[in-house]
Amino acid sequence: MITGLVTEFAKLAHATVVRVTTVLVVLGIALICAAMLLAVHTDDPQLAAKLGPLIDPGGWAGYITVAIQVTGAAGFVGYGVVLSWLFSREFADGTITGLFAIPVSRPTIAAAKLVVYLAWGLVTAAALLFTLIVLGLASGLGAIPADVVPSMARQFGLSVFTIVLATPAAWAATLGRSVLAGIGTTIAILVLSQVSVISGAGGWFPFAAPALWAINSDITVTPVQLTLVLPVVAVSVALTLSSWRHLQLDH
Template identity: 50%
Template structure:
């Protein structure tokens, strides 16, 4: 199994999508978060009304913006990369060769999930590091001690957002397409936004992590946050089951 994971990691690391995804998610979120206070510095009432607390030139403002962006943009970015990881085998025609390998298809799918989750952890760490560097560039100074929990929640939000995107792997497999995976990722983002607007975000697994991070853990209970585990496990299991039942003729 270790060799299969290594092969998938090499494939992912050498692919432009992997590098682009790391840059866009890991660095892009921090850049956008730090850009919000700069946009608000103009004093435009409409801009201030739209970005709210994220427009404050403070660590609280930067982290509030990061949580908002990660909740939508991060989920979409993780989903697109995951959809590519599983859909590319069909798009490139390499799925045929996988049937001839001595390694089972579920083992290959498991390796892909391991690589994806490992990448998500690293990328979530990059988000935190680039946020700190961005805050220093804004002149906010070294993050105070009370900011540490918020930085920890931001890291956790990145990992949880990646877990929220796991159904995309199943969608890309069943649809045999990268595009289907991307559509699935967009659907998850829309569903989370609708649930939040409807006031059910705390009970909706895909939306709960973002609300938890944005409210400093006040608006979402640990029990609500744990509701993410069952759908994530089911999505992973459904993906492995689909790979086990793959056939070349359909």
């Protein structure tokens, strides 16, 4: 397992797609939210309506609420892209054949990919929250009120939920042997999440429930609904490991 972790970490650390996605997830989301802060003082009623929480309730509370909304969608796509790349690159680079000749089992390699991905995801989640705080202070929001700290904790929690909920992309990328299969699955899940929220069933859709919980919306998300995330992630991981165990070179 140690060998697999070291190898997969080296691959991830030197990958351009991971570096670019890290920048987009951390700086991209934070800069979008900070840029929206600059547009708060506007006389345009249509733009004011679009800014929503940044105007009401405004301040740190509105800023973090917007960050949660952006993270729920953009973060999920970003994590899905990296996970899809991690599990499809062996097929794209033609290195999958070499994995059949090394002493490390294929499920172990897949598990190492998941562990490295999780570690990277947690680092980006922490970096995103830190960057949001720095840009919020730089934008003149002032000291962070005590009642906003729980919202910041939910922002980080949503990132963690988003990281683990992207795991179906790993299975899809393995089955499709393509990064596009994983990314397509990620986008499809995101669309279904939006549909579930619009229909009022978002609390019972594991991919949408964490965002509703984090934003503390009028839609109440119960602990039971949040725990539905666990079986979804467990099944996705199990299917991914099983697929790598039964990989064949001819198809």
